[in-house]
Amino acid sequence: MSGPIAVDLEAEKEYYYCTCGKSKGKAFCDGSHKGCGFTPMKFSVNESKEYHICTCQKSSNEPFCDGSHTK
Ligand code: FES
Structure with a gap:
């Protein structure tokens, strides 16, 4: 089980998850x-x-953490 990482993201910039x-x-x-x-x-x-x-890839709101790593 791995938790999320906190990152500073910039508006309108393209990221690749x-x-x-x-x-x-x-x-x-x-x-x-x-x-x-x-x-x-x-x-x-x-x-x-x-x-x-x-980072656990169980979130139903990828790429953002929705707390699924705790279940
Ligand atoms: S390294 Fe590209 S999708 Fe995982």
Whole structure:
């Protein structure tokens, strides 16, 4: 069970959330997914602030933590 990471994100900037679980730069894609069939999820935010990004990949609101890692 792994909890979320807190990161400062900038409004309107494109981010790529790792969906394969292989990235060494969790929770963002570092290209390690090549050849495994997964592709990163592109996302952006409307407001520049700190966000909690899911690392357990159980959130129903990916890439954001919804508390599912505690269940
Ligand atoms: S490294 Fe996991 S989706 Fe790219």
